[in-house]
Amino acid sequence: MHRWFLDMRKFLAELSSMETRREIDSSDDEWLTQIKMYEAAADAPLVPTPVQAHEELDAKNGLLPGTKVSVAPDDTGRDDPTFGTLIALSPEEVVIKPQELESKALVDVRLHFPRLGFVVQPQRSSRL
Structure with missing residues (x-):
């Protein structure tokens, strides 16, 4: 053993490693300038998978890029989903741009969730 x-x-x-590390002095705002220089790709990079995407099934379920969605774990935490705009979807992961907060974000952010163990649903509009 x-x-x-x-x-x-x-x-x-x-x-x-799949990451790129940069050493930045934390005493100044150089890190923010460097992050702002990076433009988020229109198509988010996804983890390569041996299985093709289920585009037809995802479309039937309303999961198309640009759709407002909620993402939540399928066990604990399901009552507190993360809301945002769907950027990319594969059998392995979900990528969303989080819903804008009241204060403007300093940089463009993408959140990656595993597909397994998470529920992705289109946001339902209010009927009031």
Whole structure:
């Protein structure tokens, strides 16, 4: 068992990283300038999957890019969903632009949720 642990730790240490790190001095606002220079892609990068997207089924369920949606865990926390605009959807993940807060956000933000364990639904309009 200990050998398996050591082999697994070695394997994980050798995996290439999917992130880009930048060292920034936290005493100034250079980090904000650098983030603002990055434009969010129109198509959010998604985790590659071996399965094709279920575009027809998603469309039947009202899950098209640009749709206002709610995303919530399917177990605990389901009573407090995150609301936003659907940017991208795959069998593995959901990407939304969160609903604007009262104060303007400093940068354009995208939230990525796993598809497994989360419920994505179009927001229902009020009937009042």
